[in-house]
Amino acid sequence: MQTRLHVNGTTHHLDIDPRTTLLDALRDHLRLTGSKKGCDHGQCGACTVLLNGRRINACLALACMHDHDEIITIEGLGGPDDLSPLQAAFVAHDGYQCGYCTPGQICSATAMLEEMADGWPSHVTDDLTGATKPDATEISERMSGNLCRCSAYPNIVDAILAVAAERTRA
């Protein structure tokens, strides 16, 4: 079927099977292979992309259902010459080992920091109606949808905390 996708500011017209997931459309049809296929069942978070600014698992979305949405992938957040603050922080804090989960971690963290800025509480937030403060417990809870089988978690949390602190200062 004919569908279109708005990805990283560009509109693409695709002729795809309705079964095509957003992840497969990005990787196999648009050659945006930054988004990774880990479990393909919404459990690992390696495929995390931003849909209208919100993080989702691209493996559990049908491309044809998202022809009106704005999609941002890791490629849209920054490149080698213009790293996003989180991309730079993951490099600085060594927030990975094999790197396979990293694009999903960074996309997820990008949206997660916006969620915190918007005052969304989490499971570990004491006061549902009070302010949220970024600390290691909050970051770990909010990032639990992104697995790292190398277990680089301490450095991932440090990288995210560093960017959260920069944002608070700004």
Added chain:
Amino acid sequence: MKPFDYVRALGPGDATAAAGREGAAFIAGGTNLLDLMKLGVMTPSTLVDITHLHLDRVETTEDAGLRIGALVTNSDLANHAAVRRDYAVLSRALLAGASGQLRNKATTGGNLLQRTRCPYFYDTAMACNKRDPGSGCRAIGGVTRLHAILGASAHCIATHPSDMAVAMLALGAGVEVEGADGKRRVVALDDFYRLPGEWPDIETVLEPGDLITAVLLPPPPQGRQIYRKVRDRASYAFALASVAAVIRVDSGRIASAALAFGGIAPRPWRDGDAEAALIGEVPSREVFERAADILLADAQGQGGNEFKIDLTRRLLVSVLTEATEERT
């Protein structure tokens, strides 16, 4: 994934008409359905996309309750100011479920209708009366850590996995349904789910073509609201057992008590007799244990889940203790 026809519904009439087709299924967030379709556990021949139906608003009702559109995402509901302030047990239950990514996509209606995470249901090589009626149940006598201690049958011991529905049950929610004839009706959430009995494949009272349009909450309850979930990981895991409690203490006695349980039964579980045993009593461990005795009188372990009987008892006593503590 088996091939399907994709139909986009632009009005509720479209949706219910298309859903009348043999083998049709609604899709909204898709977080559970697409997972099951990839595995061949569900094989709809038509997918009716209902995400364009404008059922995504949370509104105050005339009686000062809340009307939650079926397409409101779990994130939006958990973070809604009125829910955080007046229905904290619901916010807490939602935030205890899934991951940030899944909550952004999963919807209110879809959460109610999500399928069990019984591994034998998921594995198409295994006999499962829910997936393939009449084929048997390999969970019985198998690995049963996640399985039911209440409400199971000789044909199915699977649990309902929702956290959200447990909180909604304690809050006395209703489910607004639009039938294939276009008429809307409200079903109490307590009457919405069916026990497995002989036919575990039939999980709710919905008829073919029925579309959930909203969940209705009564006005905010008085008293304390607590959601407590016990699971194998600190985050992003299904409940081994959970409790949603809405408890009001007045002049040192329990004036009202609504308790719902997750992870222990084929549906979000509520026991009016256990609640009644608390009313009018001065809070004490003895009173809480008596309520637990009533709740668990018919509890039956299935081997690997025997521990859940004690776990649920301790969980209930702990939550009731917290809910009735004098606040300093």
